[in-house]
Amino acid sequence: MKAVVMRDFGGAEVLQIGERPEPVSRPGWVTVWLHAAALNWHDVLVRQGRYGSPLPHTPGADGAGVRTDTGEAVVILPSLFWGDRSDAPGPEFDILGDHLPGTYAEAVSVPEECAAAKPAGYSWAEAAALPLVGVTAYRALVTRAGLQAGESLLIIGAGGGVATMAIALASAIGAQVFVTGSSEAKLARARATGAVDGVLHTADDWPERAKAAAPGGRGFDVVLDPVGLWDRSVRTLRPGGRLVVLGANVAEQAPMDIRAFYFGQYSLLGTTMGGPADFQGLLELVEGGAVSPPVIAEALPLDQARRAHELLEAGAHIGKIVLTD
Structure with missing residues (x-):
């Protein structure tokens, strides 16, 4: 599958389009075929090597797409392995795209609890832009x-x-x-x-x-x-x-x-990014109809990830920058 692949840490130029194997099915996990992936400042820190991501690596925490097993339209919660306590994440906590392949790709694999129904009326770009900033x-x-x-x-x-x-x-x-x-x-x-x-x-x-x-x-x-x-x-x-x-x-x-x-x-x-309970509360508030969808500042194709990061770091935009299929 097509994906953004980092072979080194550094500036936006390390984000190169390439190929990665498609996710392999495993119990308790689902594969999502992505229609959009949103950028976050956290992605810049991953790109710079702040979180010790394995190389080569595909970054990206936010995404929205279709479950390959059920055909359901979903948004992805980037909080992985939150744990049993609601007051703070457990020792296994990780963020999608830190140490596991992320959403700057055509498909991604996540624990089933991290795939929730896409909010009604949201575009793919708006849905992808919701999870990390929304749950945070x-x-x-x-x-x-x-x-x-x-x-x-x-x-x-x-x-x-x-x-x-x-x-x-x-x-x-x-x-x-x-x-x-x-x-x-x-x-x-x-x-x-x-x-x-x-x-x-x-x-x-x-x-x-x-x-x-x-x-x-x-x-x-x-x-x-x-x-x-x-x-x-x-x-x-x-x-x-x-x-x-x-x-x-x-x-x-x-x-x-x-x-x-x-x-x-x-x-x-x-505080940091929230877990599944926070995500559920967020989605209930969104489904109530009172929350405006995320503002989309720019939507670029996946192969322009470098340009997207340059825009993100320039800081002149208002709202979210999104990569689309």
């Missing part, structure tokens, strides 16, 4: 932060896949959503997709301006930080607010004012 945003906002209708949420960094999905989920829950962004165009797009308002985070005083924009000017109930700016994000919280963090692509270390943190009665919640 759902776990962050619902499972970990406990976001409720009527609460206020600030999302740091409008434009990325997690941020755009978080806007959709939080709006469906009934929260008031605010964002920060690097350009007026990204803020305008966020408003068009459900955000109440936003501020540019290009100035040093953006935390103070964001806090002032919160309802009542006291700060936000919940702040979602998918980029690693904890020391600034925490300054936008109301007393007793919750900061939920899940990424570090902007900063991997954050100096914190410890006294200000505990006097503020803040909660700091770490």
